[in-house]
Amino acid sequence: MCGIAGIQRFDGAPVDPRVLAAMARTLAHRGPDDHGVWRQGSTGLAHTRLSIIDLAGSRQPMASATGRWVISFNGEIFNYRALRADLSYPFHTNGDTEVILAGVSRHGIGFVDSLVGQFAFALHDRDTGTTHLVRDRLGVLPLYYAHTPGQLVFGSEIKALFPAMGVQPEVDPASLDSYLAGRSVPAPDTLFAGINKLPAGHRAEVTRDGRVTVTRYWWPSAEDPPGQWTPESAVAAVDEGVTTAVKSALVADVPVGAYLSGGVDSSLIVAKAAELQPGHRVRTFAAGFGDPRTDEFRWARQVSQHVGTDHQEVLVRAADFESLWSELTYHRDAPVSEPADIAVFRLAQAARQSVRVVLSGEGGDELFAGYPKYALARSVATVGRLPAPIRAGVAGMLDHRLPDRMSRARIALRAAAAGTPSERHRTWFAPFTSSERQELLGGPPDTRRTRALPEGDVIRQMLLADLDGWLPDNLLERGDRMSMAASLELRPPLLDHRLVELAFRLPSALKVRHGVTKWVLKEVARRYLPTEIVDRKKAGFRVPLRDWFRSDLRDSMWDRLTGTDSFVAQTFDRRAVRALLERHESGRFNEESRIWTLMSLEVWHETFFGTATTPGLSAVSNRVGQP
Known part of the structure; x- marks a missing residue:
């Protein structure tokens, strides 16, 4: 993968090459192998390259044969060879970038419908002065932009926009409620005022007049x-679809490895990759935290031995969180939404020593209903028909009485108490309920940005909503940033859009069947993996934060969330924050998810805006080379 950036001015003024170069420098980690800029008049494009396909060629930005189209492209087109065979075009490279130019030259911007892969690109039409911004269907790769009356600036990461904006960004207070509800801000918004992200499966057309x-x-x-x-x-059908997706994801001119947690999704991908490459041992990578209660090393080892991979393990400790939190927040451009983000980065660092591309298991739960909430969805929806005051009263009485071991019941209770179906869906993953957000913010939550649930039964509704929000705004954003911070390309084969379309054609009864979540995918996995791997209880990428916030990270927690310079303490209700920390310290309740949410927001603010003890945005600007 790569980094892209650019500027389109609407006032006729030329693009400053120094600004383009500064934007490109912010993305050097995304493309350490090469860089380039192109500009003509009021339009300029920048590119940094991580070479994966056509290593010796395909420099960017790249112009079409006639010179009409110029592209800065991030991603991989897995079917580029098949597309190339059907295009009459004077090719000069052996890569996928020129295939996009050739296709658009022949068929127009609608050619994007033919692309299989993961991509985000800017395509400028020199004849009309129009620039097209395109993001892949699932949102595997990011694309941000800021639109003002004078210009539009865009880039693979938010920090790439800073050199061209001319003003210091500010916090968008309207996005704080969205963040508290989901640990990330849904597209098209971000926590930075005036900076948007192009939603997954969307494209933007920017005319010369703005x-x-x-x-x-x-x-x-x-x-x-x-x-x-x-x-x-x-x-x-799913078995065949997974095979096709993994085969496509193996297209590369460099070594390809895979993450292996020992869960169904990553294990199935590794098994398929090994089957598709007979005589080749797949390199696999797993992370753990030195805690036998949460580590999945033994499961990953079992799969590695069963399939026959060259396996490597990475140990992550509490000290890694303190030392890496600010750095990875800088790479994320947002609060580090999941504790596992830091483990994913350490995993990427280890993988980058031997491969340039890794396959990962993102998407299996969101396609085939793998989370516990899907199994409980119909029951909770039924309870949701009771009068709201009754639901709220029962939930309020029980919520703070349920012990740590009943965390899943507590989440289900919170969801059942939500006032509307849309709020119920948000509550499944929400650190803070609507009433808790109201207490923290000192006013009613912002409902203007709440998305309506799509059509379908309750499980399909949840799947589509997660595909539209949780997946691109949280999991895929994490995957991209943490891998690119290590200059490693991440590919999630289960999010091949052909497999996604198949998954959503299937009835929900084949995803949650006889109370078993992700049934159809597990039945596929049963063909390739040991039964104990397929049937073991879902664990996820568990980080022992509950204990760390009572030990190694305790002092940092109190200082950051209650100190005099704390953004969290100044922005949210102080009593509510202190009560939260005290509840966790009591040992009777586990508030790690909420504490993590607030801590990550505080570290983000320190990193980009600063406090009395941290350098903030001025240091970030210097780091990225703002002129």
């Missing part, structure tokens, strides 16, 4: 009619 039109070009297909699928036919 008009910006954003349109969705992809969304999963509707569910097939009842009776079309049997359990056997669904398992066979």
Whole structure:
């Protein structure tokens, strides 16, 4: 993968090459192998390259054969060879970038519908002066922009926009409620005022006079009619779809490895990758935390031995969190949303020593209903029909009485108490409920940005909503940033859009079947993996924060969230914050998720805006080379 950036001015003034160069420097970690800039009049593009395909060629920004189109491209087009074979075009390279130029030259911007892969690119039409910004269907790769009356600036990361903006960004207070509800801000918003992210599956058209039109070009297909699928036919189709997706994701001119947690998704991908490359031992990588209660090393080792991989393990400790938190917040451009983000970075560092590309298991839960909430969805929806005051009263009485071991019941109780179906869906992953956000913010939560739930049964609704928000705004953003911070390309084969479309054609009854979540994918995995791997209880990437916030990270927690220079303490209700910390310290309750949410916000503010003891945005600007 790579880094892209650019400027389109609307006032006729030329683009300053020094600003383009500064934007590119912010993205050097995304593309350490090469860099380039292109400008003509009021438009300029920048590019940094991590060479994966056509290593000796395909320099960017790249112009089409006639010179009409110029592209700065981040990503990989897995079907580029097949597309190239059908295009009559004077090719000069052996890479996928020129295939996009050739296709657009022949078929227009609608050619993006033919692309299979992960991508974010800027394509400038020199004839019309229009610039197209395009983001892949699932949002595997990011693209941000800031639009003012004088210009539009864009880039793979938010910090790449700073050199061209001319003003210091500010916190967007309207996004704080969204952050507290999901540990990330849904597209098109960010925590930076005036900076947007292009939503997944969307493209933007920017005219020379400053008009910006954003349109969705992809969304999963509707569910097939009842009776079309049997359990056997669904398992066979998903098996074939996963094989096709993994085969596509292996396209590269450099070594490809894989993350291996020992869970169903990553284990199935590794098994498929090994099957598709007979005689080649896949390199696999796993992370753990030195805690036998949460580590999954033994499961990953079992899969590695079963498949026959060259396996490497990485140990992550509490000290890594303190030492890396600010650095990775800088790379994330946002609060580090999940504790596992830091472990993913350490994993990427280790993998980068031997490979340039890794496959990962993101998407399996959001396609095939793998989270516990999907199994509980119908029951909670039924309870949701009771009068709201009754639900709220019961939840309020029990919430602070349920012990740590009943955390899942507590989450389900909170979801059942939510006032609306949309708020109920948000509550499943929400660190703070609507009433808690109101207490922290000192006013009613911002409901203007709450998305309506899509059509379908309650499980399909949840899956589509997660595909539209939780996946691109949280998990995929994490995957991109943490891997790119180590100059490593991440590919999630399960998010091949052809497999995604198949998954959403299947009825929910084949995803949650007889109370078993992710049933159809587990039945596929059963063909390739030991039964104990497929049937073991879902664990996730667990980090022992509960104990760390009572020991190694305790002092940092209190200083950052209650100190005189604390953004959290100044912005939110101090009594509510202190009560939260005291509840956790009591040992009777586990508030790690909420504390992590506030801590990450504080570290983000320190990193980009500073406090009395941290350098803040001025240091970030110097680091990225703002002129």
